[in-house]
Every structure is written in structure tokens, then in C-alpha cells.
Amino acid sequence: MKSHVTRIGLGLAALGRPEYINIREHADVDKAEKSYRLRAMDLLEFGYLRGIRDFDTAASYGKGEQFLKEWYQDTRYPDVRLSSKWGYTYKANWEIGYNGPHEVKEHSLSKLQEQWSGAKELLPGLKIYQIHSATFESGVLENKEVLDELLRIKKTFGIQIGLSVSGANQKEVISAASKVAVGGEELFESFQVTYNILDESTHEVLRKLLEKGKVVIIKEALANGRLLRNSNYPQYESLYKQLDEIASDHGVGPDAIALRYVMDRLQANLVLSGASTRKQLDSNLKALSIELSEEEITSLKGFHIQPEIYWPERKQLSWN
Ligand SMILES: NC(=O)c1ccc[n+]([C@@H]2O[C@H](COP(=O)([O-])OP(=O)(O)OC[C@H]3O[C@@H](n4cnc5c(N)ncnc54)[C@H](OP(=O)(O)O)[C@@H]3O)[C@@H](O)[C@H]2O)c1
DSSP states (O other), X not given: OOOOOSEEEEEOTTTSSSOOOOOSOOTTOOOOHHHHHHHHHHHHHHHHHTTOOEEEOOTTSTTHHHHHHHHHHHHOOTTOEEEEEESEXXXXXXXXXXOSOSEEEOOOHHHHHHHHHHHGGGTTTEEEEEETTOOTTTTGGGOHHHHHHHHHHHHHHTOEEEEEOOSTTHHHHHHHHHTOEETTEEOOOEEEEEOOSSOOTTHHHHHHXXXXXXXXXXXXXXXXXXXXXXXXXXXXXXXXXXXXXXXXXXXXXXXXXXXXXXXXXXXXXXXXXXXOSHHHHHHHHGGGGOOOOHHHHHHHHTTOOOHHHHHHHHHTXXXX
């Protein structure tokens, strides 16, 4: 029997702006904003018709929040669960080859208030509002005025407050965040975390959160595409072979196996697909129709690497 503890959601990181950390060549992609808007609308609707109900965006995903808003306001599907994030500002302004940081972090009260005023237009579909890439350095987990404002949003609008994390110390940031209390109650109910075959260093802390009833959302389950055969990563050739072998046994693509690995191993609430085409999304969704054996899971488990190796490689991905 196939277990479906984990749902697949769609993330809009690659859908709302012309350049993202893509590792493949996309020479044939029309980078005009108009084309991106059409593609986003098409993929959102395609995903919904295929059963996806969870959609994740952020203020800094170029037009990602705006596109999601337009689609939602147009369709008014009553059963969608939308999530967004605040804390980064998109700077590239749709300029192809933009020569600076595409997103700039600012975890201040004024940034929260500014970006919340846009995100709240996603209500009542908006169910989770997240700090985008919380870190110790930004001080956000100790910023009383920000935490108070998040509690106010939670109480006033009846939504969950969450955070996303990235980097070699995800585990430590999640642990610290799970203890943050405001007004006598734990503030964070939802945790968006990178977890995949190469980096599962957060496994234990996430299992504990799940046991406590917290929401766990997995991002970058395909390691931004690095889990799919790519000649720039010869060090993963034996992993590619293993994924291909299991994929061929199940009659699906290696992407579905990598996603299913996360689903079966962690049993989180949600894993986000970062697909940017119908073909990719269709292939990703095949993860829902299979289940991996213990033996298959064990054969993939051995490929994890240390976060101190994983994250510098992730940092080197260029925006294109
Ligand atoms: N800090 C944060 O809060 C944060 C950070 C990252 C992501 N996220 C969230 O997580 C979502 C997913 O993350 P992600 O897109 O970065 O990572 P991902 O799911 O690990 O990787 C997605 C990439 O994998 C490739 N891919 C997927 N399916 C494929 C297929 N069938 N065949 C070939 N290639 C395939 C695509 O690369 P190409 O398009 O290059 O071919 C795609 O862009 C985002 O949309 C966002 O909502 C949040």
C-alpha cells in the first residue's frame, strides 16, 4: 500500500523572475515578464488540476507573490493552502544578467510590515507566513518587536507563523526557533527546511518537531537539480547510477525517486516541487504513485555528505 503522509506542493521560486539558481541550460526560455506570467498561471492551474493544494512563494520571488495572488483571486479555489515569506527584497528588477545580489536580506520590523501588506492580499487562502531564511546573524529570533508583530498577525488573521532556514547550521537554527515563545506560547508552528539525499542533517530535529505536531515543509528536495545527472558534478555519478536503477525498476524518473526518498524517510507534511514546466511537474508528481522498499531507502541513505561540504557547493550556484 502506498502511504501518502507527505503531500507535494509547488514552490514559485523559479516561476516569478527570469533568473534563479538554475543549473541547466535554458536557452529556449522566453525571459519576457509576460511569458513568465503566462507560464506561472498555466503551471498553477495544471498543478491544481493534478491535485496540488499547497503553493509556496515569497515577497522576493520577483513577481511570484503577485502571480499567485492573481491566480488565486481569479480562481478562488476554497481548498488551497498558500504560504509566503518576508525578509528578502528582490533587487534585480527583471534585468537579465543583473550584476549584483538578486535578493537582499532585511529582517526588520519595517520590512515585515511592508511585505505583510502585500502578502495579506493572499488571505483567506494564506495559511502560513514565514521568516525567509532565518539566521542567528540577522538577530530575528531575538528581535522582540518583530516577534510581537508576528504574534499579532497570527492572532488577528488566524494563520500559522513559520520560518525557512538554509545553510550548514539549519539544525541549530531550527532548534533555537522551536523554543521561541511570545506571550507564553511557542510562536513558530511551521518549519521550511532543505532536506534531500545529500543533506539530511536535520533528520532528528525534524522528526521531533513532527512528533510534537509541528508542520514541516521540505524545500530543495532535488538539491536544486544537482540530484539529476549533470556533468558538472562527476562526484555524484554513483548516486546518479543508483537513482537511475531504482527509477527504471519503478518506471518513473530519478526526480520522482529522489522526492519519494524524502517522503518515505522523513514523513514530513509537505515536500515542495520546484518544477518550472509541466513536464517536470508531471514527472515530480509520479513520486505519489510509488513507494520505496527499505532496501532501496538504505541504498540511497549512504550518499549523504556533510553540511559543511553541501552548503559551499550550494553557494556556488550562479543566478542565470
Ligand atoms: N530559503 C528559502 O526559503 C527557500 C530556498 C529555496 C527554495 N525554497 C522553496 O522550495 C521550492 C523548491 O526549491 P527549488 O526549486 O530551489 O529546489 P529543488 O526542488 O531542489 O530543485 C528544482 C530544480 O530541479 C530541476 N528539476 C525538477 N524536476 C525536474 C525534472 N523532472 N527533470 C529535470 N530537472 C528537474 C529543475 O532545474 P532546472 O529548471 O534548472 O532544469 C528545478 O529548477 C522553491 O520553489 C521555494 O518555494 C525556499
